[in-house]
Amino acid sequence: MTPIYTVTVKSRVDGQLFNIYYKEGDLVHQGDLLVQIDPRPYEAALTQAQGQLLRDKAALENARIDLARYQALVPQRAAPEQQLATQQATVSQDEGNVKFDEGAVAAAQTNLYYTKITAPITGLIGLRLVDPGNIVHAADTNGLLVITQIDPISVIFTVSEDQLPVVLARLRARQTLEVDAYSRDMTTKLAQGTLTTVDNQIDQSTGTIRIRATFDNKRNELFPNQFVNARLLVEQKRGVVILPTAAIQRTSDYTFVFLIKPDSTVTIRKVTAGATEGDNSEITSGLNAGDEVVLTGVDKLQEGSRVEATISGQAPASGKGQATAVAGGKGGVK
Numbered sequence: 001m002t003p004i005y006t007v008t009v010k011s012r013v014d015g016q017l018f019n020i021y022y023k024e025g026d027l028v029h030q031g032d033l034l035v036q037i038d039p040r041p042y043e044a045a046l047t048q049a050q051g052q053l054l055r056d057k058a059a060l061e062n063a064r065i066d067l068a069r070y071q072a073l074v075p076q077r078a079a080p081e082q083q084l085a086t087q088q089a090t091v092s093q094d095e096g097n098v099k100f101d102e103g104a105v106a107a108a109q110t111n112l113y114y115t116k117i118t119a120p121i122t123g124l125i126g127l128r129l130v131d132p133g134n135i136v137h138a139a140d141t142n143g144l145l146v147i148t149q150i151d152p153i154s155v156i157f158t159v160s161e162d163q164l165p166v167v168l169a170r171l172r173a174r175q176t177l178e179v180d181a182y183s184r185d186m187t188t189k190l191a192q193g194t195l196t197t198v199d200n201q202i203d204q205s206t207g208t209i210r211i212r213a214t215f216d217n218k219r220n221e222l223f224p225n226q227f228v229n230a231r232l233l234v235e236q237k238r239g240v241v242i243l244p245t246a247a248i249q250r251t252s253d254y255t256f257v258f259l260i261k262p263d264s265t266v267t268i269r270k271v272t273a274g275a276t277e278g279d280n281s282e283i284t285s286g287l288n289a290g291d292e293v294v295l296t297g298v299d300k301l302q303e304g305s306r307v308e309a310t311i312s313g314q315a316p317a318s319g320k321g322q323a324t325a326v327a328g329g330k331g332g333v334k
Contacts, residue, residue: 001181001226002156004214005121008143011037011136012114017144024127028119028147035117035144037136042115046108053101060094067091123149148224151217154196155181157230158208166234167198167211179213181222182229191215191222195232237275241283247295248273248281257287258294258301265306266294 015037022034067087073079126146130136136144159167170177177195182188193215202209213230215222222228248271249256259269271286287293292309294301301307 001222001224001228002154002212003123003148003150003224004152004154005123005149006224007120007123007147009034009117009120009145009147010138010140010143011035011117012138013037013042013111014137015039015041015115015135017130017132017134017136020128020132022125022145024125026125027123028125029122030119032119033116034119034125037115037117039112039115042108042112046105046112049101049104049108053098053105056094056097056101060091060098063087063091063094117144119147121147121149123147150220150222150224152193152214153217153222153224154212154214155179155193155222155228155230156210156212157232158203158206158210159232161202161207161209163234164198164202164209167195167232170234171195171198178233179215180231180233181213181215182231184227184229186229190228191217235275237282240274241287241289242277242280243283243287243293244295245276245279245281247293247298249298258298259287260292260294260307260309264308265304266301268303269293 017035018038019036020034021036022028022032028034067084067090070079070084070087074081074084124147126148128145129142130144167177179193179195181190181193183190193213196212196214199210199212211232213232243257247257249258254270255273256268256270258266260266269286272284274282274284276282294307297307
C-alpha cells in the first residue's frame with residue numbers, strides 16, 4: 001500500500017519550539033495548527049520594519065511637497081531649474097526607500113506567519129520527531145513530523161507486459177476496472193478499488209509495468225506499506241464450463257483430461273483451457289457441463305483404464321481401480 005501523499009513537515013524559520021497542538025497518531029485536516037515556534041523575535045522585526053516604513057513615507061511626503069513648491073517657482077524664475085531636478089531625484093529616491101520598506105514589512109509578516117505551522121494535507125500523523133523546547137532551524141535535514149494521507153490510499157502493483165494490451169484497451173474505452181486487495185494469505189478481501197493509472201515505461205529487467213489503484217479507506221483498514229495481494233478484473237465471463245485446474249494434464253503437444261465414460265473406463269480427451277480463477281479453469285472446448293473427469297490418481301491411468309468414480313469426500317464402494325472424479329459444471333470466471 002502506498003499513500004498518495006506523504007509530507008515531512010519542516011520549519012521555515014529558526015526558533016525555539018514553543019507548543020505542539022497534536023498527538024501522535026492523530027488524524028488532522030488541512031489547515032489545522034500543529035506547531036508554534038517562538039514568535040517574539042519575528043514580531044519585533046515586523047515592528048521595526050513597519051516603523052522604518054512610516055519614517056520613509058513621511059520623508060517621501062515632505063519631498064513631494066518641496067517638489068510641488070519648486071515646480072511652481074521655476075516658471076517664475078524664483079528658483080533655479082537645477083534645484084527642481086535635484087528635488088525630483090530626491091522624490092524618486094524616497095519612493096524607492098518606501099518600496100524597499102514595504103518589501104521588508106512583507107518579509108517580516110511572512111516569517112511571523114511561518115512561526116505557526118499548519119497541516120499541508122489531511123492525513124495521519126506519525127511519531128513526533130522533535131520535542132517542545134528544542135531549537136529548530138530552517139536548514140535542518142530532519143522534519144518535525146510526518147503526515148501520511150490514508151483516505152484515499154493506493155496500491156502499486158505490477159502486471160506483465162503481455163497482459164498490458166488488454167488493460168490499455170479497457171482504459172482507452174473509458175471502462176472502470178475494479179481492483180481487489182486481499183490479505184497476504186489470500187483468504188480475506190480487504191477492500192475494493194479502481195484502477196487509476198499505468199506507469200509510462202516497462203521495467204526491462206522484469207518485463208513488468210507498474211500500475212496504481214486507488215481505494216477508499218474510511219475505516220482505516222489499509223495502512224501505508226502494508227503488503228496486500230492485488231487482483232485486477234479486466235473481463236468477466238458467465239455461463240462457462242469450469243473444471244478444477246488439477247484435473248488438466250499437459251504434454252508438449254496438447255492439453256487433455258481423462259474423461260470417464262458410462263462404462264467406468266477412461267479415455268483421453270483433448271481440451272482447450274481458458275481463463276483461470278482460483279483453483280478452477282475455464283474449458284473453452286472439449287468438455288460439456290456434466291462430464292466427469294479424473295481429478296486424482298491420473299499417474300496410474302492410461303487409455304481404457306477402469307475406474308470407480310467418487311465425489312470428493314466420499315469413500316468408494318470397493319478398493320479396486322479407484323480414482324476420484326468431479327463433475328464439470330457451468331459457472332463464472334474472472
